[in-house]
Amino acid sequence: MSSKRSLAAGLPLILGLALVAALAAQTQQTKVKVIDEITLPVLRSVLGTPMDDASGISDFSHGDNGEIIIAYHYYDVDRDNYETDFASEIAPRIQNLYAKFKNLDRVRFEIVTNNPAAPPLWKPFSQFTMDRQTLEKLHWTWFVVRDILDQVLKNEK
Numbered sequence: 001m002s003s004k005r006s007l008a009a010g011l012p013l014i015l016g017l018a019l020v021a022a023l024a025a026q027t028q029q030t031k032v033k034v035i036d037e038i039t040l041p042v043l044r045s046v047l048g049t050p051m052d053d054a055s056g057i058s059d060f061s062h063g064d065n066g067e068i069i070i071a072y073h074y075y076d077v078d079r080d081n082y083e084t085d086f087a088s089e090i091a092p093r094i095q096n097l098y099a100k101f102k103n104l105d106r107v108r109f110e111i112v113t114n115n116p117a118a119p120p121l122w123k124p125f126s127q128f129t130m131d132r133q134t135l136e137k138l139h140w141t142w143f144v145v146r147d148i149l150d151q152v153l154k155n156e157k
Contacts, residue, residue, distance in 0.1 A: 038068065047070070053075055056073060070107060094144065
């Protein structure tokens with residue numbers, strides 16, 4: 001009789017654990033599906049299309065564990081306050097990116113910038129990684145700009 005009670009008491013726990021595992025697997029599949037559906041035109045609609053005189057995403061790829069790697073061309077007209085201007089430009093674009101893709105978590109940005117003084121036109125500038133948790137902690141625009149600026153300065157090439 002006691003073994004029947006033990007089984008009856010443990011059954012809801014086993015069913016609960018199975019439900020949690022199934023939901024976690026479904027969430028992971030949804031994230032992968034959403035990330036797999038990201039296209040260059042959609043990313044450009046959020047982050048811009050690069051031109052000789054305009055910033056934007058030149059390419060992207062899928063990294064490990066659902067990470068997206070974005071190659072971004074940053075164009076600055078005056079080349080004064082370069083890092084601050086970049087952070088101010090990219091911060092709202094990153095916020096829009098995360099707003100558009102609710103299951104997007106980790107994005108690595110590889111930034112090149114214009115160099116009109118000497119060829120090649122584009123030279124390495126910086127790279128940094130942003131994740132949803134950090135962005136949500138920095139939900140005010142100025143804090144996002146400040147965090148990106150810190151990352152750029154820390155990782156500037």
